[in-house]
Amino acid sequence: xxxxxxxxxxxxxxxxxxxxxxxxxxxxxxxxxxxxxxxxxxxxxxxxxxxxxxxxxxxxxxxxxxxxxxxxxxxxxxxxxxxxxxxxxxxxxxxxxxxxxx
Numbered sequence: 001x002x003x004x005x006x007x008x009x010x011x012x013x014x015x016x017x018x019x020x021x022x023x024x025x026x027x028x029x030x031x032x033x034x035x036x037x038x039x040x041x042x043x044x045x046x047x048x049x050x051x052x053x054x055x056x057x058x059x060x061x062x063x064x065x066x067x068x069x070x071x072x073x074x075x076x077x078x079x080x081x082x083x084x085x086x087x088x089x090x091x092x093x094x095x096x097x098x099x100x101x102x
Contacts, residue, residue, distance in 0.1 A: 014095070015095070016095070017034040017035060017036060017095055017097075018034075020034035020095050020097035021033065021034045021097065023097075024097050024098075024099040025099070027099075028101065028102060029099025029100060029101055029102070030099060030100050030101075030102045031099060031100050032097070032098070032099035033097070033098055033099070034095055034096065034097040034098070035095070035096060036093050036094070036095050037093065037094055037095075037096055038091065038093055039091075039092050039093065039094045040089060040090070040091060040092060041089065041090055041091075041092040042087055042088070042089045043087060043088040043089075044086075044087055044088075045086055045087060045088060046074065046075055046078050046079075046081070046082055046088045047071065048088070049078070049081075049088040050070075050071060050074045050078070054067070054070070
């Protein structure tokens with residue numbers, strides 16, 4: 001069977017608290033709960049953030065010239081996330097699920 005290409009949205013398939021609670025419950029945990037917490041993602045620079053997304057998550061390798069052009073556009077589009085110290089920072093809610101193994 002051929003492996004299905006990974007879609008970038010697959011990383012967010014567990015994006016709600018009810019799904020997390022259901023998975024914990026079906027795995028045999030008791031007193032399950034899941035809640036969304038506010039978190040902050042921080043990268044040393046916009047370059048580091050974009051590299052992590054494109055080369056890390058997506059696995060994109062579309063050549064240095066194309067990557068450089070993409071970075072120029074990304075710097076403009078993501079400028080509002082650049083902090084005074086040159087880092088990139090943005091809100092990133094996370095879901096934390098807990099349960100007790102019975």
